[in-house]
Amino acid sequence: MSVASxxxxxxxxxxxxxxxxxxxxxxxxxxxxxxxxHAATTPPLRAVHRAVERFLxxxxxxxRGAGLKSQAASAAYEEARGIVGRFVGARPGQHQVIFTRNxxxxxxxxxxxxxxxxxxxxxxxxxxxHANDLPWRAVAPVVHVxxxxxxxxxxxxxxxxxxQYSGRVRLVAVTGAxxxxxxxxxxxxxxxxxxxxxxxIVVDAAQLAAHRRIDLGDLGDPAHLDxxxxxxxxxxxxxxxxxLIGRSDAFALGAPMLVGGGSVRRVTSRLVDWADGPARDxxxxxxxxxxxxxxAACLALEELGLDWLAAHETALTCYALEQLARVPDLxxxxxxxxAQAATRLGVIPFCLDKRDPHLVAAMLSYEAGIAxxxxxxxxxxxxxRLLARDETGCDVGQLGLVRxxxxxxxxxxxxxxxxxxxxxxxRGDFDGLYAYDRENKGYQPHDWxxxxxxxxxxxxxxxxx
Numbered sequence: 521m522s523v524a525s526x527x528x529x530x531x532x533x534x535x536x537x538x539x540x541x542x543x544x545x546x547x548x549x550x551x552x553x554x555x556x557x558h559a560a561t562t563p564p565l566r567a568v569h570r571a572v573e574r575f576l577x578x579x580x581x582x583x584r585g586a587g588l589k590s591q592a593a594s595a596a597y598e599e600a601r602g603i604v605g606r607f608v609g610a611r612p613g614q615h616q617v618i619f620t621r622n623x624x625x626x627x628x629x630x631x632x633x634x635x636x637x638x639x640x641x642x643x644x645x646x647x648x649x650h651a652n653d654l655p656w657r658a659v660a661p662v663v664h665v666x667x668x669x670x671x672x673x674x675x676x677x678x679x680x681x682x683x684q685y686s687g688r689v690r691l692v693a694v695t696g697a698x699x700x701x702x703x704x705x706x707x708x709x710x711x712x713x714x715x716x717x718x719x720x721i722v723v724d725a726a727q728l729a730a731h732r733r734i735d736l737g738d739l740g741d742p743a744h745l746d747x748x749x750x751x752x753x754x755x756x757x758x759x760x761x762x763x764l765i766g767r768s769d770a771f772a773l774g775a776p777m778l779v780g781g782g783s784v785r786r787v788t789s790r791l792v793d794w795a796d797g798p799a800r801d802x803x804x805x806x807x808x809x810x811x812x813x814x815x816a817a818c819l820a821l822e823e824l825g826l827d828w829l830a831a832h833e834t835a836l837t838c839y840a841l842e843q844l845a846r847v848p849d850l851x852x853x854x855x856x857x858x859a860q861a862a863t864r865l866g867v868i869p870f871c872l873d874k875r876d877p878h879l880v881a882a883m884l885s886y887e888a889g890i891a892x893x894x895x896x897x898x899x900x901x902x903x904x905r906l907l908a909r910d911e912t913g914c915d916v917g918q919l920g921l922v923r924x925x926x927x928x929x930x931x932x933x934x935x936x937x938x939x940x941x942x943x944x945x946x947r948g949d950f951d952g953l954y955a956y957d958r959e960n961k962g963y964q965p966h967d968w969x970x971x972x973x974x975x976x977x978x979x980x981x982x983x984x985x
Contacts, residue, residue, distance in 0.1 A: 532824075532928045532929050533928075533929040533931075534566075535565055535566055535567070535820070535824070535928060535929075536563045536564070536565060536566065536756070536928060536929055537563055537564045537565070537566055537569050538563050539552070539555075539563065539929055540552055541553065543889060545886060545887065545888070545889055546886040546887055546953070546965045546968070547887075551889055552889070553889045553890075553891060554888065554889050554890045554891065554934050554937060554938070555891050555927060555929070555930075556890055556891060556892045556924040556925060556926070556930070556934070556938060557891040557892055557893050557923075557925060558730075558754075558925045558926060558927035558930075559699050559727060559754075559867050559893065559897070559923060559925035560893050560925070561753045561754065561758055562730065562753065562754055562755065562756045562758065562927055562928075563756065563758070563927075564756055564757060564758055564759070564813070564817075565756040565757070565816070565817055565820050565928075567816055567817075567819070567820040568756060568757050568759075568813045568816040568817050568820065570816075571812055571813065571815075571816035572759065572809055572812060572813050572816070575593070575596055575808070575809065575812045576809070578592040578593055578596070579593055579808070579809070580592065580593040580594075581593070581805065582594050582597045582805065582806055582808045583597075583782065583799070584781075584782070584805070593808055596808070596812060597806065597808045597811055597812070599815070600811045600812050600814065600815035601617045601619070601798065601811070601815075602617075603815035603818055603819060604617050604750075604763050604765070604811075604814055604815050604818055605617045605765060606818075607729075607734075607818035607821075607822065608725070608729070608734045608735070608736055608748055608750070608765055609734060609735035609736045609737065610736055610765055611736070611738060611739070613768070614738070614739050614767070614768060615736060615765055615766060615767065615768060616765070616766065616767070616768040616771050616797065616798055617763055617764075617765050617798060618763065618764045618765070618771070618798045618801045618802060619761055619762070619763055619798070619802060619806055619807065619810070619811045619814075620749075620761070620762045620763060620764055621760060621761065621762060621807070621810075622726075622751040622752075622753065622760075622761075622762040623651055623724060623725075623726040623749040623750060623751040623754075623762050624651040624751075625762065626749035626750075626762055626763065626764035627651050627652055627655050627693075627722070627724065627749050627764075628651075628655045628777070629764055629777045629801060630655075630722060630747055630749070630764055630766070631655035631656055631658065631659050632659070632777045633770065633771065633774060633776070633777060633801070634659075634690065634691065634720075634770065635773075635774065636659055636660045636690050637690070639688055640660055640688050640689070640690040641660055641661045641662065641663055641685050641688055641689055641690065642656040642659075642660045642661070642662050642663070642689075642690060642691050642692075642693055643662075643663050643664075643665060643678070643681055643682065643685070643689055643691070643692045643693070643719070644656055644662055644663075644664055644665070644692070644693040644694065645664060645665040645667070645673055645678075645693075645694055645695070645705075646664050646665065646666055646667040646901055646902055646905055647667055647671065647673060647694075647695050647698050647700075647701075647703065647705070647899075647902050648693070648694075648695055648724070648899065648901075648902065649695065649699055649724060649726070649897075649898050649899050650898045650899065650900070651724065651726075651898070652693050652694075652695060652722075652724040653693075653901075656691070656693055660690060660691075663681055663685065664901075665677050665678045665681060665694075667902065667905055667906075670701075670703075670854055670855045670856075671698065671700070671701040671703055671853065671854045671855070671902070671905075671906055672703050672705075672855065673694075673703070673705045673710075675706070675709075675710075678710065678713070679713055682713055682714065682716075682717045682719070683717070685717075686717045686718070687717070687718060689714070689717055689718065689719035690719060690720070691719060691720050691721070691722060692710065692711075692714040692719050692720070692721040692722070693721075693722050693724070694707060694710055694721065694722075694723060694724070695723070695724045695727070695728075696723045696724060696725040696726075696727065696728030696729075696732075696734070696748070697725075697727040697728040697731065697732070697864075697865050697867075698727065698854075698865075698867065698899075698902070699726070699727045699867065699897055699898070699899060699925075700853075700854070700867070700869055700897050700899050700902055700903060700906070700921075700923070701853060701854030701855070701864065701867060701869060701906070702727075702837075702854060702864040702865035702866060702867030702868065702925075703854060703855065703863070703864050704728065704732070704863060704864060704865065707721075707723050707745065708737070708743040708745070709743070711737075711742070711743050711744060711745055711746075712742045712743050715742050715744075716742070720746040720747070720767075720770075721745055721746050721747070722745075722746060722747040722748065722749070722766070723745050723747070723748045723749075724748075724749055725748045725749060725750050726749065726750060726751045726754050726762075727754065727865060727867070728865075729750045729754070729755055730754055730755045730756065730821065730927075731826075731829065731830060731833060731865050731866075732826065732830055732865075733826045733827065733830075734748065736748065736765065736766075739767070746766055746767050746770075747764065747765065747766030747767065747770075748764075748765050748766065749762065749763070749764050749765075750762055750763050750765075750814075752810055752813055752814040752817065755814065755817045755818070755821070756817045756820070756821070756928070757810070757813035757814045757816065757817035758813075759807070759809055759810040759812075759813035759814070760807050760809075760810040761807050761809075761810025761811050761813065761814045762814070763814065764801075768797075771798070771800065771801060772796070775794065776794065776800050776801045776803060777801065778801075778803040778804065779792075779803055780803040780804050781803065781804060781805075782795070782799055782802060782803055782804060782805075782806075783795055783799060783800050783801070783802065783803035824928075829928070833865065833866045833926055833930075834861045834862045835861075836866055836926055836930055836931075836932065836935065837858075837861040837864065837865070837866040837868070837926065838858040838859075838861035839858075839932060839935060840866070840868060840924070840926075840935045840938075840939075841856055841857070841858040841861065841868065842858050843935060843936070843939045844868065844870060844939060844942070846939075847872075847939060847942045847943055847946055848943075848946045848947075849872055849873035849874070849946055850870055850871070850872055850873075850942060850946065851870060851871045851872075851873065852868065852869075852870050853869040853870060853871070853906050853921060854867075854868070854869060854906075865925075865926075866925060866926030866930065867923065867924075867925045867926070868923065868924045868925070869897075869903075869906075869921040869922065869923045870921060870922055870923075870924070871921050871922065872922070872942065872945060872946060875945065876919055876963075877894040877895070877919055877920050877921055877922045878894045878895070878919065878920075878962060878963060879954060879963045880894065880922050880942075880945060881893070881894035881922055882954060882962060882963035882964065883941070883945050883950050883954065883963075884922075884938070884941055884942075884945075886954075886964070886965055886968070887941055887944070887945075887950060888937055888938075888941040890934075890937065890938055890941060892922055892923060892924050892925075893922070893923045893925070894920055894921070894922050894923070895919075895920040895921075896920045896921075897920075897921075897923060903920060903921060906921075907921075924938060953965055953966060954966070
């Protein structure tokens with residue numbers, strides 16, 4: 521497949537809200553921004569925006585009223601639950617979809633809903649975002665699977681840990697795709713090994729879901745996934761909703777993490793009878809708008825074709841790795857081999873020798889309108905491990921890395937702009953033009969004035985007396 525024809529790029533770019541908004545740069549006229557920060561958050565799809573607008577017209581109290589709008593809103597909310605479940609292969613009667621704020625809340629919810637015996641442990645990995653590490657530390661002893669020199673999972677070490685703690689592993693918690701290197705562990709192979717040792721498995725699919733097809737699998741299949749967590753803001757639906765999807769039998773037991781209205785069937789002065797189904801774990805008025813947005817994004821990605829999008833991203837990743845390797849003094853982290861692009865997402869961490877990664881990120885932004893992320897990406901142990909194994913010795917690596925991450929509208933032209941700007945930074949074209957701003961805790965050009973500041977809020981006219 522070709523990297524990306526202009527037609528393919530335009531069609532995908534047109535699917536996104538705000539892709540044509542022009543923002544100021546250090547020199548020249550305002551121009552459309554270039555987004556290489558999709559691993560942090562994604563813009564909304566136009567289809568999502570339209571679905572939200574339609575839903576707001578019928579918005580009412582979900583599951584809490586007899587009014588017609590309440591009934592319509594409740595029906596739409598439950599339809600959204602079904603759509604999200606089907607998107608990840610949930611089976612009726614086996615799996616349950618619980619709406620949350622995001623993946624972080626979903627994993628914290630699961631950590632508090634599972635029961636742990638005193639001698640049980642959780643096996644997680646060095647690759648994890650803090651959200652799939654810290655919640656487990658609060659409920660059980662945690663053992664970490666090593667990563668390799670390129671940031672891949674050491675599967676032999678994983679198997680050895682399962683054997684060492686066999687019968688005591690309550691849960692395996694692993695990312696579906698790293699938000700640092702884009703590496704994708706073989707989650708279904710890991711599931712087979714986990715189940716063979718009596719453990720369940722949860723996959724942090726925040727990065728994976730917008731890029732690859734996911735199938736939880738039938739509970740009778742040894743390769744099934746017990747739980748997955750996703751976030752709408754990484755799925756082109758940044759409206760404050762995510763989901764925990766997993767085994768219905770596990771959620772049918774015990775008290776929920778949050779308690780209050782909607783989570784109960786009956787309450788007396790001495791008795792609490794918890795509600796059945798997802799209502800037990802969705803106390804309070806739900807973020808129905810976010811749930812609708814998440815479901816609309818799932819439908820839109822299915823229509824665009826996840827397999828096609830994966831092939832499209834693989835071609836772009838291959839091209840980007842080839843071009844970035846030609847930038848002087850640029851060190852690539854993770855697997856830098858373009859031939860292995862199909863085994864990873866378009867998430868590329870790098871460092872420019874002798875240059876603060878935060879300054880590099882600022883230069884990319886102010887000079888070319890390119891948004892990237894710099895730092896440790898909420899995965900400090902993993903980034904620290906990658907840097908510790910760097911025999912080339914990137915001089916400023918201890919400050920973190922720069923990360924470029926791809927999305928629907930990423931194009932070959934945008935990659936060329938990124939690479940050309942990095943060449944200019946490496947040459948020193950912008951040296952001396954930037955200073956650290958202590959108030960904003962970042963680098964800015966000298967005498968920078970925010971030329972494109974604006975308010976999105978409308979001032980309503982006063983009501984007539």
